[in-house]
Amino acid sequence: MIRVFAIGDVVGKTGVEFIRSVLPAFRRTEGVDLCVINGENAAVSNGITPDLCEELFVSGADVITTGNHVFRRKELYDYLDDNDFVLRPANFPGSTPGKGVCIVDKGRYRVGVVNLLGTVYMEPVGNPFAAAETALRELSDCSVILVDLHAEATSEKRAMGFFLDGKVSAVFGTHTHVPTADEQILPGGTGYITDLGMTGTEQSVLGVKPEIIIEKFRTNMPARFDFAEGDPMLCGCLFDIDEKTGTCQRVERICIR
Numbered sequence: 001m002i003r004v005f006a007i008g009d010v011v012g013k014t015g016v017e018f019i020r021s022v023l024p025a026f027r028r029t030e031g032v033d034l035c036v037i038n039g040e041n042a043a044v045s046n047g048i049t050p051d052l053c054e055e056l057f058v059s060g061a062d063v064i065t066t067g068n069h070v071f072r073r074k075e076l077y078d079y080l081d082d083n084d085f086v087l088r089p090a091n092f093p094g095s096t097p098g099k100g101v102c103i104v105d106k107g108r109y110r111v112g113v114v115n116l117l118g119t120v121y122m123e124p125v126g127n128p129f130a131a132a133e134t135a136l137r138e139l140s141d142c143s144v145i146l147v148d149l150h151a152e153a154t155s156e157k158r159a160m161g162f163f164l165d166g167k168v169s170a171v172f173g174t175h176t177h178v179p180t181a182d183e184q185i186l187p188g189g190t191g192y193i194t195d196l197g198m199t200g201t202e203q204s205v206l207g208v209k210p211e212i213i214i215e216k217f218r219t220n221m222p223a224r225f226d227f228a229e230g231d232p233m234l235c236g237c238l239f240d241i242d243e244k245t246g247t248c249q250r251v252e253r254i255c256i257r
Ligand code: FE2
Pocket: 040, 067, 068, 069, 150, 175
């Protein structure tokens, strides 16, 4: 059995520093074998920089996934091409920097990780379902496959869960920054949760200072989204997976404050 820890969107300095302070001990005490972190909001004004990726790797990330903000920071483009374990969604055009699939070789077993972007209420990109099928062909020699679908709509994420049920080990959603309470094992043996939630300042609106978002809703005027500062929380999910069959045996939602 292997234990995977998937962590939801890391927001700003608060999120990155909290990961650094709690993840190493959590990995040890919980016996985590592999950790996937969605890091696309780690930088100021969203996106992620190479330095922040390095910080998440040092803190215990094995793979960093992203989403709609992945190309916000130009300094990430070459890093995305050079680093196999920082992903951009696989359904972006092939001409964009980076790749959407990677393989972590653990010796006894290989773990494939796929990053996808939703299309409902989001900027247009390629079809994530078609991209998932292509990715699975690339990962045919991996016994464990994990999928991060970075998407707004719960329906799109649940549909992807059932679409991939029995074909991958776990499907987890990211992007909304709010954890859902539907962690479960689908009938075919795939671990699933619609959204992992956020790692950042708890008293915030999705990581941003509430007063900014209130003003935006009140006036409909554009505003700069400054991240809130305050007590942090980490949201994620543990998936216990049989590395021989690739089936998920147990799912546990995690929130560390
Ligand atoms: Fe996002």
